[in-house]
Amino acid sequence: MRHTILALSLLAATQPAQAEEVNLYSYRQPELLAPLTDAFTKKTGIEVNVAYLSDGMVERLQAEGDRSPADLVFTVDVARLAAIVDAGVTQPVTSDLLQSNVPAQYHDPEGNWWGLTTRARIVYASKDRVDPSEVTTYEDLADPKWRGRLCTRSGTHPYNVALAAAHLYHHGADETRTWLEGLKANLARKPQGNDRAQVKAIWSGECDIALGNTYYMGQMLADDEQKEWADAVNVLFPVFEGGGTHENISGVAMTKAAPNRDNALKMMEFLTTPEAQEIYAHANYEYPIAPGSQADELVRGWGSFDADPVNLMELADHRAEALRLIEDVDFDG
Structure with a gap:
């Protein structure tokens, strides 16, 4: 042994x-x-x-x-x-x-x-057609002053569902439904494409403002073709009333x-x-x-912002209801 x-x-x-x-x-x-x-x-x-x-x-x-x-x-x-x-x-x-x-x-x-x-969910805004002072809150994006001027990707995309969940957290279901209906009424075209496509649409004159994530700006500025699109917009940081930037x-x-x-x-x-x-x-x-x-x-260089202080798991808990509201108003229809 x-x-x-x-x-x-x-x-x-x-x-x-x-x-x-x-x-x-x-x-x-x-x-x-x-x-x-x-x-x-x-x-x-x-x-x-x-x-x-x-x-x-x-x-x-x-x-x-x-x-x-x-x-x-x-x-x-x-x-x-x-x-x-x-x-x-x-x-x-x-x-x-x-x-x-x-x-x-x-x-x-x-x-x-x-x-x-x-990454922040922000507003891309035309440098030529939008005064940055016009964009202050997410709630304001449903204002009729933006009628026919807003572009976004699908409302059911996770980025937009998360934003709607944040609105739901801050304002409840009834106000979120009204807000989504206002956003839909302000669309310049049917929701389509990705966040970069919204910047291209602003550059081409199809719309004046769009929802997007911050990091796409860096990626576009590093791309020979897309840099021209990115140079046509400002990065603006809206907040929720009583909250911060999503x-x-x-x-x-x-x-x-x-x-x-x-x-x-x-x-x-x-x-x-x-x-x-x-x-x-x-x-x-x-x-x-x-x-x-x-x-x-x-x-x-895009500027500073105050982040929404809500714990992100609380927003995750609201996503299913947010998606239901997006589908109820037929946002992509």
Whole structure:
């Protein structure tokens, strides 16, 4: 027996040590994540394996169950984060570093997901045809003065559902229905395209104002063809009456299976540091949320705003009713 134990000990001593690693499922593009994962590996020596998914993350995690190799999920939009939590495939985590780096409104109160960077849902406005002082609140976008002057993508797109959920949170169902009817009456054309298409429509004269996310401005300004569209508009930051400018978020959650839990927590903590958030925010023209961090110089040049202080999980709870109201008024019809 002693010889067997000795032989096993010698065999173990000759085997290469298993590499430290963490496995990540992500909806984000490789070019956005690579700078982050490279920085984390350089700092910790932990290798990051990323599976880039176009859809079906929840279904995949449910099918894999306790055998899932995924430690973390990385995605955008609070609805997706909430859906992952609701599916029961995450676990709550917290630490002093997470708590200090992520303000309360930007993480799940139970610790199931933690925010990283934000994007504001703003108004693109024609530099030639709209005085910036005319756009102050989201509520005002339903005013008849904008009749035939507003463009937007589909009302049922997650970005617009989230905005309607925020209106619902602040004003209730009756006022939100009226607001949606006002927005629909002000449309210059049937909802269509993506956020960049709305800027192009302003540039071409089809409409004067449009709803969109901030980061698309950075992407358009970096594109030879689309820069001309972007140069035709101002970025304006409306607020909700009694609230602030609506934001959505990118975030990270630890899976219930998490075979490399300790490494996963190290990566979560790293992702919330000012260093990591600035890397990620600069790559995608978003806003870091860690105290002491700064947005890219271009993004700062669009101006400052006061974010709506509501916890984003509360908005997620209103999304189903918001979608029902959007469909009830036949917004896209």
